[in-house]
Amino acid sequence: MGRMLYTLFSIVVIGGYSIIGWRGAGLRPTHRQFVPHGLRSASHGGYRSFWFGGFHGGK
Amino acid sequence: MPVANCPSCGGPINFSIGSSVVVVCDYCRSVVARTDVALQDLGKVAALVDTGSPLRRDLPGKYHGVGYRIVGRTQMRHEMGGIWDEWYAAFDDGRWGWLAEAMGKYYLTFSTSAAGLPPFDRLALGQNIGGMVVQEIGTATLLSGEGEIPWRVEPGSTYDYADLSGGENRFATIDYSEEKPLLFKGEEIDLRGLGIDIEHEPARKTKIKAERLNCTKCGAALNLVAPDQAERIVCPRCGAMHDVREGDLAYLEVVKLREKPRIPLGSKGKIDGDEFVIAGWMERSVTYDEKYVWYEYLLFNPQKGFHWLIDSDGHWSFAHPVPVGDVEDSGNVDGNPAKTIAYKGKTYKVFADAVATVESVVGEFYWKVSVGEKARAIDYIAPPEAIAKEISGKGKEREIAYTHARYMKVREVEEAFGVKGLPAPRGVGMIQPYEGGSVRGLWTKLVAALFVISIVIAIHGPHREIVSELYDFGSVMAVPPDANAPPSSSKELSRVIFTPSMKIDGGRNLQVKGYSEVNNSWVSVAGDLVEDKTGLQESFDLPIEYYEGYDGGEHWTEGSRSQTVYIPALPEGSYGMRLEAQWPENMPPPRVMIVIKEGVFRWSHFFLALILITVPAIWTGFKSMAFEGQRWAEAGFTQLGTVRE
Numbered sequence: 001m002g003r004m005l006y007t008l009f010s011i012v013v014i015g016g017y018s019i020i021g022w023r024g025a026g027l028r029p030t031h032r033q034f035v036p037h038g039l040r041s042a043s044h045g046g047y048r049s050f051w052f053g054g055f056h057g058g059k
Numbered sequence: 060m061p062v063a064n065c066p067s068c069g070g071p072i073n074f075s076i077g078s079s080v081v082v083v084c085d086y087c088r089s090v091v092a093r094t095d096v097a098l099q100d101l102g103k104v105a106a107l108v109d110t111g112s113p114l115r116r117d118l119p120g121k122y123h124g125v126g127y128r129i130v131g132r133t134q135m136r137h138e139m140g141g142i143w144d145e146w147y148a149a150f151d152d153g154r155w156g157w158l159a160e161a162m163g164k165y166y167l168t169f170s171t172s173a174a175g176l177p178p179f180d181r182l183a184l185g186q187n188i189g190g191m192v193v194q195e196i197g198t199a200t201l202l203s204g205e206g207e208i209p210w211r212v213e214p215g216s217t218y219d220y221a222d223l224s225g226g227e228n229r230f231a232t233i234d235y236s237e238e239k240p241l242l243f244k245g246e247e248i249d250l251r252g253l254g255i256d257i258e259h260e261p262a263r264k265t266k267i268k269a270e271r272l273n274c275t276k277c278g279a280a281l282n283l284v285a286p287d288q289a290e291r292i293v294c295p296r297c298g299a300m301h302d303v304r305e306g307d308l309a310y311l312e313v314v315k316l317r318e319k320p321r322i323p324l325g326s327k328g329k330i331d332g333d334e335f336v337i338a339g340w341m342e343r344s345v346t347y348d349e350k351y352v353w354y355e356y357l358l359f360n361p362q363k364g365f366h367w368l369i370d371s372d373g374h375w376s377f378a379h380p381v382p383v384g385d386v387e388d389s390g391n392v393d394g395n396p397a398k399t400i401a402y403k404g405k406t407y408k409v410f411a412d413a414v415a416t417v418e419s420v421v422g423e424f425y426w427k428v429s430v431g432e433k434a435r436a437i438d439y440i441a442p443p444e445a446i447a448k449e450i451s452g453k454g455k456e457r458e459i460a461y462t463h464a465r466y467m468k469v470r471e472v473e474e475a476f477g478v479k480g481l482p483a484p485r486g487v488g489m490i491q492p493y494e495g496g497s498v499r500g501l502w503t504k505l506v507a508a509l510f511v512i513s514i515v516i517a518i519h520g521p522h523r524e525i526v527s528e529l530y531d532f533g534s535v536m537a538v539p540p541d542a543n544a545p546p547s548s549s550k551e552l553s554r555v556i557f558t559p560s561m562k563i564d565g566g567r568n569l570q571v572k573g574y575s576e577v578n579n580s581w582v583s584v585a586g587d588l589v590e591d592k593t594g595l596q597e598s599f600d601l602p603i604e605y606y607e608g609y610d611g612g613e614h615w616t617e618g619s620r621s622q623t624v625y626i627p628a629l630p631e632g633s634y635g636m637r638l639e640a641q642w643p644e645n646m647p648p649p650r651v652m653i654v655i656k657e658g659v660f661r662w663s664h665f666f667l668a669l670i671l672i673t674v675p676a677i678w679t680g681f682k683s684m685a686f687e688g689q690r691w692a693e694a695g696f697t698q699l700g701t702v703r704e
Contacts, residue, residue: 002679003496010505010672014512017668021516021660023567023628035594 065089066100076130076149079207083131090204090212102214104203108134112144112160113250116206121254122167126151129158131206135199138456141290141427147208155209157243158253159232162288162425164364165253166230168245176233176240179219184392184450184457188233191225194383195458210236219455224384247382274299275310281423282325284338285359289423293339295324298421300429314430316419318342321370321481322356324422328476330368330377330467335360337368337476339422345413345436347695357424365425367462368472373481374488375472376445378464386461392450396437398700400446402463407439407446410489411695415449442466442690443492466490487689495682502676506669513665522658525563530556532640533648552644558636560591565631567658573601574621574652580604581618582642582649590632599624603651625661 065072070086074093081092083104090101118129127148136142141161148156148167159166177188186193200217218236225231228248234241272281272292276299281292292301293314301308320340322328327336335358344352353371360366367378381402390397399406415436420428434451443466452458466488469481484491532554563569575582581604588597604618642649691698 002494003498003501006498006675006679007501009675010501013668013671014505014509017509017664018512018516021513021664022520023658033596035589035596 063091063098065091066098067091067103072098074207076207076209078153078155078209079130079149080210081208081212083204083206083208083212085205088203090214092211101212104201104212104214107203107205108142110134110142110144110160114144114146114158114160114255118255120148122148122150122156122252125154127156131204131208133204133208133212134202136202138198138200142202147206149207157232157245165248165250166232166245167248167253168230168232168243171231171242171244173240173242176242178240179221179235179455182221182233184459185388185390188223191223191229191231192383192388192459193221194224194460195222196220197222197452197456197458224382226382226384228382229384272308275301275308276313281308283423284325284336285361285365285423285425288425290426291420291428292423293421295421300420302427314419314421316342316421318354318419320354320356320421322368322472322476322478326476326478328358328472330358330366330475333360333363335363335366335368337422338365339420339424339428341420341424341428342418343415344418345411345415347413352418357422367464368467369464371488372486373469373484374491375467375469376464376488376490377467378445378447378462381446381461381463383459383461386446386448388448388461390437390448392435392457392459395702396448398696400439400448402446402461405441405444407441407444408698409437409696409700410440410445410691411436411438413695438489440490442490445490464490466492486693487686489690489693491690493683493686495679495686497683498676498679502672505672509665509668509672513660513662517660520658520660521567522656522660523564524654524656525561525569526558526636526653526655528558529650529652530558530638530640531648531650532556532642533650552648553639553641554648555637555639558638560633560635561655563588563629563632563634564657566628568628568661569626570623570654570656570659571599571601571626572621572623572654572656573603574654575603575649577603577605577620577642577646577649579606579608580643580646582640582646582651584651584653585639585641586653587637588626588629588634589637590630590634592632593630595630595632597626597629599626601651625659 062071062073064070065084065087067089068084068087070084072082072084072091074082081090081101083090088103088106090104092099092101114129116129116131120127127150129146130149131147133145134142135145143159143161146158146160148158150156154169157168182193182196184193184196198217198219201212201215204212218234220235221233223231223233228246230247231242231244234243272283273279274281274294274297277294277297279294279296281294283289289303292303292308293299298314298316300311300314302311322337324337324340327334337356338359339357341355342352343355344350353369356368358366358368369376369378385402387401388397396409396412399408401407413436414433417428417430417432419430434449437448439446439448445464447462447464449460450457469484473479473481535554535556571586573584581602584601584603586599586601589595601622601624603620603622605616605620606618607614607616638653640649640651695703697703
C-alpha cells in the first residue's frame with residue numbers, strides 16, 4: 001500500500017517536473033503591475049519616457 | 060544354474076539372472092548363495108514385514124528407455140527402529156538397479172566406480188563428496204529378503220552407510236558393507252519416472268491394517284491420515300502414544316498436552332492450491348535465557364507428501380522439506396553455522412541456532428517421535444522466507460534436514476482451514492515481511508528517470524535566446540532628479556536605457572543574465588519589461604559587484620561580475636525593456652551585457668523534484684529499519700551474522 005502510494009506520488013512529481021521543466025516555467029509567484037494607461041499617454045514620448053514623469057514601476 | 064534345489068529344504072530355487080549372487084528360498088527363507096562348486100546355505104532370514112509397498116517381485120518397469128524387472132528385495136532396519144525396503148531391479152542391458160523405498164519416496168541408484176571415498180570413521184555429516192552432501196550417516200541391519208539379490212546377504216548382518224544429496228534430486232549412497240566402500244549413484248524418483256503404472260497394480264496395501272483404529276488405552280477412534288507411513292500415533296483424546304510395529308499399535312506411554320492445537324487434527328485446508336490434512340501437532344521449545352515455545356502442525360497430501368504449518372507467537376509459516384543438496388551451506392554441523400546459506404539463488408542470513416526440544420505431541424507422525432526428542436535447529440531467513448536446518452541423531456547416527464518456509468498471514472491460515480479467531484501475531488515475526496514495502500529499488504529507478512528526463516529537457520527543451528546586447532550607459536543622458544524624492548546624500552550616478560521591443564513567445568520562464576567589467580566597484584541594474592499593448596510590467600534587479608585584492612600575499616575576490624535572475628513565464632507579446640543603472644560617482648559609466656533567454660532549464664527544479672521523491676523514501680527506509688531492528692532484537696545473531704552477546 002505504502003509502496004503504491006509512493007509510486008503514485010512520485011509519478012505526479014516527475015510528471016509535474018517534466019511539464020514544468022519542458023516549458024521552463026517558474027514556480028515563484030509574481031506580483032506584476034500594469035503601467036497606468038493614462039500615465040503612459042500623458043508622458044511625452046509614450047512609455048519610453050513615463051518613468052521620467054515620476055512612475056517607478058513596481059519597485 | 061537357472062533352477063536348483065534349496066540346500067536347506069530342497070524346495071526349488073531359481074537363479075534367473077546370471078549376475079545374481081544369492082536367492083532367498085521362498086519356502087524356508089534360507090539365503091542360498093551360489094559358489095564355484097555348489098550352493099551354499101548362508102542361514103535363514105526373518106519373515107518379511109508388511110511395509111505396504113506398492114512394488115512387488117516380477118514387477119516390470121522402464122527407466123530412461125531401458126526395461127527392467129524387479130527380482131528381489133531386502134528389508135533393512137534403521138537404528139531408530141524404522142524399516143525400509145531395498146528392491147533389486149535387473150535391467151535388460153545387464154545392469155542392476157538398487158531401488159530403495161522409504162517414507163513413500165523412491166531412490167534408484169546404480170553401482171558406480173569411485174576412488175577416494177572417505178572411510179566411515181572419517182565421514183562427517185554435511186561433508187561435500189564429489190559435489191554431493193552427506194545428509195545421513197547410519198547403520199542398517201538386514202532383517203529379511205526375498206527373490207534374487209545381487210550381493211552376498213548375510214542374515215542379521217549390519218553395515219554402515221551414508222546417504223548423499225546432490226540437489227536436483229540427485230542421490231547417492233556409500234555402502235560400507237565391504238572393506239572398500241561402494242558407491243551407488245542415482246536419483247530420487249517417483250513411480251512414473253520408474254515406468255511403473257501403479258493404476259494397473261493390485262490395490263496398495265497399508266502398513267496399518269485399517270485407516271480407522273482405536274486407541275489401545277481409551278478406545279477412542281484414531282482416524283489416520285497416512286496410515287501406510289505412520290510410525291508413531293498419539294491419541295488426541297487421552298494422549299496415549301503408540302508405536303507402529305508390523306501393522307499393529309503398541310502402547311508406549313501417555314503424553315501430557317499442555318496446550319491443544321488451535322486447528323483441530325484432521326482439519327483439511329487448501330494451501331497453494333493443494334489440499335492438506337492435519338495429521339499431527341507438536342509443541343517444541345528452545346531455551347536461551349528463557350524458554351520460547353512454538354507449535355508445528357504436520358500436514359499431509361498424498362501427492363505432495365508431508366508439509367508443516369508453524370505457529371510461533373501467532374506468526375504462521377508454511378514449510379516443506381527440501382533436498383539437502385539443493386542448499387549451498389558451508390557451515391559445519393558441529394561448529395558455528397554459516398553466516399549465510401543459499402537456496403535457489405536466494406541468500407538467507409543466519410538468525411538463530413539452538414537445540415529444539417519436543418515438549419508434547421498428538422496425532423500421527425512418519426518418524427518415531429518422542430517427547431524430549433532434541434535436534435539442533437538453525438534458522439536462516441530472507442523474509443518472507445526461511446530455511447530451517449535441523450541436525451538430529453546421536454553419535455554416528457545422524458541426519459541433516461532442510462525445510463523451506465514462507466510466511467502466512469493469520470487471515471490466510473483461517474481461510475485455508477476454515478477456522479476463526481486465531482490470535483493476532485505478537486511482535487515482529489522471524490520472517491514477517493515489512494508491509495510498508497521497500498522503495499529503495501523503486502527510488503533508484505525514479506532518480507534515474509528524473510535524471511534522464513532532465514538531460515532530455517536540457518538538450519531538447521524549447522529554449523530560445525531573445526536578447527544578447529552590450530548596453531553602454533555612457534552613451535545616454537543622466538536621469539533627471541526626482542522632484543518628489545527626498546534629498547539624497549549618496550554620491551551615485553544613474554542613467555536609463557530603453558531597448559527596442561522584443562518578441563516573447565510567453566508561457567516559459569525567462570533567464571536574464573547581466574555582466575559588467577567592474578573591478579573593486581559595483582553597478583546596480585534595475586530592469587523592467589513592459590508589454591507594449593497592455594502595459595503589463597515585470598521587474599528585475601541585477602546587483603553586480605566585484606572586489607579583489609591581496610591579503611597576506613594571498614589573492615582574494617568577493618562578489619561576481621555577473622548576475623542571473625529568473626522571471627516566471629510572461630504572456631506572449633511585444634515587450635520593451637527599461638534598464639536603469641546606478642554606479643558610484645568615482646567610476647565611469649558602465650557597460651553592461653544583458654542576455655535574455657526564454658524557456659531555460661533549471662537544475663533547481665530537478666533538485667526540488669529529487670527532494671520530493673527522496674524524503675518519503677528516506678522516511679520509509681527509517682520505518683523499515685525500525686521494523687528490522689525489532690525482528691533482529693529476538694535473534695541469536697546480528698544482521699552481520701555474528702553471535703549476539
